[in-house]
Amino acid sequence: ETKPVSVSNATLPKDIDVALIMQMSIGTFSSQYINGVTEQVESFGGNVKVYNADNDLSKMASYVDTATTQGVDVILIDHGRADALKEPVQRALDKGIKVVAFDNDLTNEGVTVIDQDDYSLAWRSLKALAEDLDGEGNIVTIWVGGFTPMERRHTIYDAFLKRYPGITEVAKFGSATNNTALDTQSQMEAILKKYPEGEIDAVFAMWDEFAKGASRAIKQAGRDEIAVYGIDLSDEDLQLMQEDGSPWKVTAATDPAEIGRIQVRYAYQKLAGEETPSIHSVDPYLVDRDVLPDEKVTMDDLGQYVPNWGASDAAWSDWMKGTD
Ligand code: SR1
8 A cells, every 4th residue: 555645736646656568668759758757757756667568469458467467556658559558448447547548549537648740740740852843743752550659640641642633652561560660671772773864753651660761772772862751750860861862851840759758747647646537648849950050960959940849837736846
């Protein structure tokens, strides 16, 4: 049994245990997101245990039950789908555990679900692509189904193809594997052989692991007529975008570490008995390589070049800032 402890005017359980249950942990988005979660929990006091379900939804569901049986205070869920998770999540809620989810379609009452406004993410990147092509050209699209954010991005992609009838999809592929970037690179190499110079104008990559693989294949093949329009951003992605002759021109993104921090803040607001919303969409920004300086930048410096980029003021309570 944990005893309550006062943090300024907020009363929280003592020794807060947080279970972060992830559908998968692939690539730099996931690692920066985990850093954000860990850093925010540690700053408030608490311990995080990370469970990686290796893309197995039934394993993910049983991790939720394991955390519930262990009596953690908070369960944070990353990806996953309601069809697999709604029942174990309800068991956690019934036991009084606070649940905050990211990137899924859970609707259990009491759960806050945050996302990156995937419609907006996809539209911003696609609109830049359409304008750069002046509404006409051939594109390759890299996407994988079955993930809530990907399905939402695809809804906008369908609308985009209707809105810009002069833009034609010549190829589409993608899969989430343990080596997504590398596997994408090999598949993109095959596509480049199939469609010689002049037959592809741009690539729309709906995940940074896809954008990395496509960019490396295009650069190695010397196909500098092809530009990549992506989604997501990490320190590694920024380096790639800033390389000389990088095909990766534009990306639409939020800061994955900040997503993790917001998710934790909502959980701690719940622990403190505060009101929290059912949904929260974090606003994404468009990052064009042209706004970046010659010297290397990191995610922490990006606010100097992308207006409004940086720490969000979402889900902050006065007690968290020590101002109540
Ligand atoms: C397979 S889903 C990958 C996406 O999850 C997060 O929403 C990131 O934005 C990434 O693109």
